[in-house]
Amino acid sequence: MISLATENARPVILWFRKDLRLDDNRALHAACKLGRPIIAIYIREPRSDGTGPLGAAQAWWLHHSLESLEMALGKLGGRLHLISGDALDLLCDLIDDSGAEMVLWNRRYDPAGIAIDTRIKRALAEQGIEAKSFSGQLLHDPSRLMTGAGTPYRTYTPFWRALEKLGEPDDPLDPPTKVKFIDLPQKSEPLAEWRLLPTKPDWASEFKDIWVPGEEAAHRRLTDFVENDLQGYRRNRDQPSRRATSLLSPYLALGVISPARIWCETRGSSKRVPVADLVHFRKELAWREFSYHLIYHFPELPNRNWNDRMDAFPWQNDKKHFSAWTKGVTGYPIVDAGMRQLWRHGFMHNRVRMIVASFLVKDLMIDWRHGETWFRETLVDADPANNAASWQWVAGSGADASPFFRIFNPTLQGEKFDPDGSYVREFIPELANLDNKYIHRPFDAPASVLASAAIKLGTTYPEPVVDHAFARDRVLVAYAATKDGA
Known part of the structure; x- marks a missing residue:
C-alpha cells in the first residue's frame, strides 16, 4: 500500500455504495485504468437520507457484505475505509486531506440516491x-427505454419487448487482479461500532443457517442455480416448499453481484435448459x-398511489389485524407460514409474498x-423499486397492476401451491400433525381431527381473523364505491 508522503500522483476516491463487489464493478475498473492510487471508501450516510x-x-446483510468486501480488498493489498456522516462533507474532507482530484462511483437509481x-x-x-459515475446496477439505464411517443412505459409486456430489442447487455467486467491502493491519514471506523447486527434479542439468529452473504457466496449460488435449478x-x-428459485435477490439488492453477470451466466444454457425456463427467469430480472x-x-412510487383513483379508497387499517398479520397468526396457514418465514429468515417465497400482500390489502x-x-424492515432483499412496484401491483394501484378484483383465496392458494402442506408444516409446527386434507383449512376440520392432531383452535392455533368470503364481498363493495366516486 502506497503512502501519501511518498507518492506524487494524486489519488482517486472510489466510493462503494450498493455495489459491494469487485466483479463487474465499472467504477473500480475505471479507477484501475487511471493508474492512480485508490482510496476505497464506504460511507454510512444518515438513515434519513434513505440511501443505506x-x-x-438488510442491515444484517450489509454488515456481512462489508466484511466480505474488506477481505477481498485486503487480498489485493488494500483496505475499505468505513466512515459515517454526510457524504458531501466527508468527501470534501477526504479531498482536502489526500489531494484527490477525482471521485468515482456507480450510479444509484432510487430517488434519494x-x-x-x-x-x-x-x-x-x-x-x-x-466526479464520474458509471452504470452497472441495472441491465440498461432507465432513461434509455421510452415508448415511441417518448414517454415512460406504463405496462410490463411492452417494456419487456423493448428490453429485448436492445439486445444483450454489456458483457460483465472481470475483477481486477492488481490494484494500487493508498493509505488514508485518518482512521477507518470499526464495522462493529456501526451496530448493524441485532443483539438483545438476536432475532436474526437463524439467518446464518439460510444465508451466506458476500461476493464469493453469490457466485457459488449463481453457478448452483444455473446448473441445478434453472431447468424446470x-x-x-x-x-x-422447493428450492426452485435463484435466491439471488439479497445479493442483487446491495450489488454484491451484478444483473449483467447473472444474465451472462445463463447464456448458452438453452442448449440443455428449455427456452421457456430461461426466458421466464430472465423476465424476473426484467421485472x-x-x-x-x-x-x-x-x-x-414508494409513498403514493401510481393510480390516484385509489387515493379515495376507504382503508380500514385495523391495528389488531395488522399485528396478527405481522406475527403470522391470522388463522390462514399459508399466510401465517409466509409471515413466520419472513421473520425467521428475512425472506419469503415470491408466490407467498403475493398471497400475504393480497390478504393484507x-x-x-x-x-x-x-x-x-x-x-x-424485515427483508434481507429489500429494494426500494421492487418492493414498491410489487406492492402497488397487488394493491391494484400501480402500473400494469393486477386488477383489484383479483383477490387471492388464501386457502385455495395454499392447496394449489403447497398441496402436501410441507411449507406450512415447516413454519407452523403446531399444525404439523394435521393431515393434508385440512392443513390449509384447520377451521373446517372436525373436532375429532383437530383433537387427534393436538390442535385447539383459538388456543394452540388462531381462528381466522376474518372470514374470507365476507372480506371479499366487503372489499369489492368498497372498490366499486371508489370507482363510482372517481
Whole structure:
C-alpha cells in the first residue's frame, strides 16, 4: 500500500455504495485504468437520507457484505475505509486531506440516491473536482427505454419487448487482479461500532443457517442455480416448499453481484435448459428493471398511489389485524407460514409474498403502504423499486397492476401451491400433525381431527381473523364505491 508522503500522483476516491463487489464493478475498473492510487471508501450516510440499508434485516446483510468486501480488498493489498456522516462533507474532507482530484462511483437509481448524487456532483464540480459515475446496477439505464411517443412505459409486456430489442447487455467486467491502493491519514471506523447486527434479542439468529452473504457466496449460488435449478424453473418456482428459485435477490439488492453477470451466466444454457425456463427467469430480472424504470420516472412510487383513483379508497387499517398479520397468526396457514418465514429468515417465497400482500390489502383492507414498510424492515432483499412496484401491483394501484378484483383465496392458494402442506408444516409446527386434507383449512376440520392432531383452535392455533368470503364481498363493495366516486 502506497503512502501519501511518498507518492506524487494524486489519488482517486472510489466510493462503494450498493455495489459491494469487485466483479463487474465499472467504477473500480475505471479507477484501475487511471493508474492512480485508490482510496476505497464506504460511507454510512444518515438513515434519513434513505440511501443505506432499508431496514434492520438488510442491515444484517450489509454488515456481512462489508466484511466480505474488506477481505477481498485486503487480498489485493488494500483496505475499505468505513466512515459515517454526510457524504458531501466527508468527501470534501477526504479531498482536502489526500489531494484527490477525482471521485468515482456507480450510479444509484432510487430517488434519494439520485438526489444526493446530483447535489454532490454539482458541489464537487464547483470545487474543480471531477466526479464520474458509471452504470452497472441495472441491465440498461432507465432513461434509455421510452415508448415511441417518448414517454415512460406504463405496462410490463411492452417494456419487456423493448428490453429485448436492445439486445444483450454489456458483457460483465472481470475483477481486477492488481490494484494500487493508498493509505488514508485518518482512521477507518470499526464495522462493529456501526451496530448493524441485532443483539438483545438476536432475532436474526437463524439467518446464518439460510444465508451466506458476500461476493464469493453469490457466485457459488449463481453457478448452483444455473446448473441445478434453472431447468424446470417455470414449473417449479411457484412451489414454496422447493428450492426452485435463484435466491439471488439479497445479493442483487446491495450489488454484491451484478444483473449483467447473472444474465451472462445463463447464456448458452438453452442448449440443455428449455427456452421457456430461461426466458421466464430472465423476465424476473426484467421485472426488476421495470420497477426501476417506474421509480425513476415516478419517484413517489414508494409513498403514493401510481393510480390516484385509489387515493379515495376507504382503508380500514385495523391495528389488531395488522399485528396478527405481522406475527403470522391470522388463522390462514399459508399466510401465517409466509409471515413466520419472513421473520425467521428475512425472506419469503415470491408466490407467498403475493398471497400475504393480497390478504393484507384485500381481506383486511389495510393500506398497502403499511405492508411495504414492514417488508422494508424485515427483508434481507429489500429494494426500494421492487418492493414498491410489487406492492402497488397487488394493491391494484400501480402500473400494469393486477386488477383489484383479483383477490387471492388464501386457502385455495395454499392447496394449489403447497398441496402436501410441507411449507406450512415447516413454519407452523403446531399444525404439523394435521393431515393434508385440512392443513390449509384447520377451521373446517372436525373436532375429532383437530383433537387427534393436538390442535385447539383459538388456543394452540388462531381462528381466522376474518372470514374470507365476507372480506371479499366487503372489499369489492368498497372498490366499486371508489370507482363510482372517481
